[in-house]
Amino acid sequence: MQVxxxxxxxxxxxxxQISIYIGVxxxxxxxxxxxxxxxxxxxxxxxKTRVAFINEDEHSxxxxxxxxxxxxxxxxxxxxxxxxxxxDALFFRDVEYIVKIPKGFTADIxxxxxxxxxxxxxxxxxxxxxxxxLVNKYLSTxxxxxxxxxxxxxxxxxxxxxxxxxxxxxxxxxxxxxxxSKTGDNAIYFFNYLAYAITSILLLGVTSIMxxxxxxxIRRRTLCSPIKNSSLNMQIILxxxxxxxxCWGLMMVCNFLLFRDDMxxxxxxxxxxxxxxxxxxxxxxxxxxxxxxxSSNAQSSVTNxxxxxxxxxxxxxxxxxxxxxxxxxxxxxxxxYWYVKANNEISNLTNFNIENLTxxxxxxxxxxxxxxxxxxxxxxxxxxxxxxxx
Amino acid sequence: MVVxxxxxxxxYGDLVATDHLSFEVKEGEIFGLLGPNGSGKxxxxxxxxxxxxxxxxxxxxxxxxxxxDEYGIKKDIGVxxxxxxxxxxxxxxxxxxxxxxxYISDKATRKGLVEEAIEFVGINDFRRFYPKKLSGGLLRRLxxxxxxxxxxxxxxxxxxxxxxxxxSRNNILDGIKKLNNEGATIxxxxxxxxxxxxxxxxxxxxxxxxxxxxxxxxxxxxxxxxGERITAEIFNLSADNLKKIERxxxxxxxxxxxxxxxxxxxxxxxxxxxLLDFFRDNEITYGRVYSEQPTLNDVFLEITGKELRD
Numbered sequence: 001m002q003v004x005x006x007x008x009x010x011x012x013x014x015x016x017q018i019s020i021y022i023g024v025x026x027x028x029x030x031x032x033x034x035x036x037x038x039x040x041x042x043x044x045x046x047x048k049t050r051v052a053f054i055n056e057d058e059h060s061x062x063x064x065x066x067x068x069x070x071x072x073x074x075x076x077x078x079x080x081x082x083x084x085x086x087x088d089a090l091f092f093r094d095v096e097y098i099v100k101i102p103k104g105f106t107a108d109i110x111x112x113x114x115x116x117x118x119x120x121x122x123x124x125x126x127x128x129x130x131x132x133x134l135v136n137k138y139l140s141t142x143x144x145x146x147x148x149x150x151x152x153x154x155x156x157x158x159x160x161x162x163x164x165x166x167x168x169x170x171x172x173x174x175x176x177x178x179x180x181s182k183t184g185d186n187a188i189y190f191f192n193y194l195a196y197a198i199t200s201i202l203l204l205g206v207t208s209i210m211x212x213x214x215x216x217x218i219r220r221r222t223l224c225s226p227i228k229n230s231s232l233n234m235q236i237i238l239x240x241x242x243x244x245x246x247c248w249g250l251m252m253v254c255n256f257l258l259f260r261d262d263m264x265x266x267x268x269x270x271x272x273x274x275x276x277x278x279x280x281x282x283x284x285x286x287x288x289x290x291x292x293x294x295s296s297n298a299q300s301s302v303t304n305x306x307x308x309x310x311x312x313x314x315x316x317x318x319x320x321x322x323x324x325x326x327x328x329x330x331x332x333x334x335x336x337y338w339y340v341k342a343n344n345e346i347s348n349l350t351n352f353n354i355e356n357l358t359x360x361x362x363x364x365x366x367x368x369x370x371x372x373x374x375x376x377x378x379x380x381x382x383x384x385x386x387x388x389x390x
Numbered sequence: 391m392v393v394x395x396x397x398x399x400x401x402y403g404d405l406v407a408t409d410h411l412s413f414e415v416k417e418g419e420i421f422g423l424l425g426p427n428g429s430g431k432x433x434x435x436x437x438x439x440x441x442x443x444x445x446x447x448x449x450x451x452x453x454x455x456x457x458x459d460e461y462g463i464k465k466d467i468g469v470x471x472x473x474x475x476x477x478x479x480x481x482x483x484x485x486x487x488x489x490x491x492x493y494i495s496d497k498a499t500r501k502g503l504v505e506e507a508i509e510f511v512g513i514n515d516f517r518r519f520y521p522k523k524l525s526g527g528l529l530r531r532l533x534x535x536x537x538x539x540x541x542x543x544x545x546x547x548x549x550x551x552x553x554x555x556x557x558s559r560n561n562i563l564d565g566i567k568k569l570n571n572e573g574a575t576i577x578x579x580x581x582x583x584x585x586x587x588x589x590x591x592x593x594x595x596x597x598x599x600x601x602x603x604x605x606x607x608x609x610x611x612x613x614x615x616x617g618e619r620i621t622a623e624i625f626n627l628s629a630d631n632l633k634k635i636e637r638x639x640x641x642x643x644x645x646x647x648x649x650x651x652x653x654x655x656x657x658x659x660x661x662x663x664x665l666l667d668f669f670r671d672n673e674i675t676y677g678r679v680y681s682e683q684p685t686l687n688d689v690f691l692e693i694t695g696k697e698l699r700d
Binding site for chain 2 (some may be wrong): 002005006009010013014212215218220221222223224225226227228239318
């Protein structure tokens with residue numbers, strides 16, 4: 001086990017540098033997880049739409065009723081009925097929605113004709129859609145009373161519609177403290193960030209060691225000795241496994257210290273399992289990269305490109321739901337995407353039945369497949385290099 | 391036979407690095423492979439060690455065919471490469487221990503061997519030093535210690551004295567002789583003819599991948615027409631006397647630069663006596679006079695028409 005022992009002598013010699021890496025990434029992971037926006041919503045605040053109400057018809061109780069109804073959900077902005085000025089107001093976002101009551105609207109409604117209210121709105125505005133719904137709701141209520149009440153006056157119609165629309169359902173949001181539905185908002189950010197941290201730490205550590213053992217002179221000198229290629233590779237791989245396990249263990253210790261309450265749950269357990277699976281994959285990736293890295297400059301480049309690149313497109317820094325479909329389609333070819341996806345699933349788990357767990361295990365399996373593929377290619381390349389004597 | 395190479399051919403594209411190379415190394419020999427840079431010495435060594443796949447030929451070590459997975463053969467070989475192969479992250483002691491540990495698994499035995507190797511190359515005072523703190527000569531000595539610590543039967547040294555100061559070079563050459571005296575068979579490659587002349591009991595001279603001459607030092611000298619060279623410090627030598635000297639027995643060629651007279655002889659005896667007698671008889675005043683025997687460079691020059699150091 002001479003190579004294995006030497007592996008750790010080299011680690012010991014590089015411990016200062018490796019400790020700095022680990023310290024920096026760990027600090028970033030903690031800061032990242034605590035500075036992330038919380039999904040924990042305790043209250044809602046109603047937002048009001050800026051609406052211009054243009055009435056080209058005569059004043060009527062029916063139109064006043066609509067204006068009063070919308071008043072509860074909107075802020076009225078007074079505008080002149082001039083097409084150019086109305087368009088400018090929309091363009092500069094002075095208003096988001098313009099209600100335009102056409103001439104003869106009240107009469108048409110009362111006669112049961114198909115009356116329409118004009119509208120101009122900011123394209124794809126959520127508030128505009130909401131105001132649409134309010135106007136439609138008012139008109140539907142009015143039409144309902146007109147259909148079923150004969151000879152109803154405008155004042156009665158407006159009053160009944162207003163009474164109906166005032167009815168609200170009282171909803172109480174109650175949080176079950178035992179439910180895991182919000183398991184570790186900070187913990188999930190920590191675990192997602194761990195994909196970047198563990199990839200970078202392992203890439204830096206493993207490639208540092210591999211650069212030493214893959215040094216052409218050392219490699220050739222070792223090949224002259226009676227040590228078998230397989231034994232040499234196995235000892236290096238074993239060293240890498242222990243190094244990776246130590247890094248993962250350190251991360252988990254910090255995690256348990258920071259998010260103790262979240263971790264002693266089943267969700268916490270699955271987070272840990274997923275991170276371990278990802279660590280195995282990251283180790284294979286680092287072993288693979290170690291074959292090509294020959295200098296410190298190349299090492300930094302590879303670490304940044306692989307560590308940051310994979311994390312950016314896979315939803316480590318930005319939640320996957322905010323990433324475009326094209327980016328996510330590309331990210332599917334990276335293990336970090338499946339790791340984050342599994343974390344998201346674990347975070348939402350409340351019922352730990354096989355049906356809910358199956359996709360999580362499938363994602364973990366995909367991560368392992370990436371690792372197995374990288375390791376296989378790395379071993380083939382190593383063997384080929386040894387046979388070429390380079 | 392410790393090493394036997396038969397018709398070894400190794401090509402790099404159109405370049406033939408070794409061209410039907412054949413030689414044998416007997417037990418207890420210091421076998422020298424001499425040739426200019428690019429003559430194929432290192433390629434031959436790499437093929438012998440199975441570090442390079444070759445196109446044709448047979449290589450046997452300890453009468454067994456050599457192959458990359460012949461670990462039984464490898465355990466009796468010590469290798470000192472042209473480029474120093476040590477870990478910058480390990481101390482002198484740890485480096486020797488690592489390479490010795492690839493051959494010897496028993497810790498106690500290894501400890502003794504590592505101590506012996508340190509003592510042998512004279513780097514005891516530097517055992518806790520990291521390689522980057524060592525001078526070029528000490529680094530070479532460490533490289534040698536890493537190659538010989540396990541007491542191999544066959545030691546292959548590929549240009550071990552490149553870029554080494556004279557003191558370290560002498561130390562290394564003395565060490566190689568000592569290893570040979572202790573029973574190891576040595577293969578030594580170099581482009582320094584003085585080293586090969588000084589060390590080797592059998593010499594193979596290579597050029598462009600081929601063996602151009604082989605034998606003991608004396609056998610190689612006997613192959614060429616050139617005998618000794620005499621240089622005499624003489625001022626004002628007349629043209630008449632120069633013609634007379636040219637006609638002396640065995641004189642091959644002469645050259646005079648108004649200060650020194652250079653005479654090359656073909657084989658023959660008593661050339662110096664004859665020359666001194668001529669000076670006395672013709673009342674020629676002379677200063678320093680010295681005679682040099684032909685070198686391996688002369689052998690190489692006569693066979694290839696170029697200097698060995700080219």
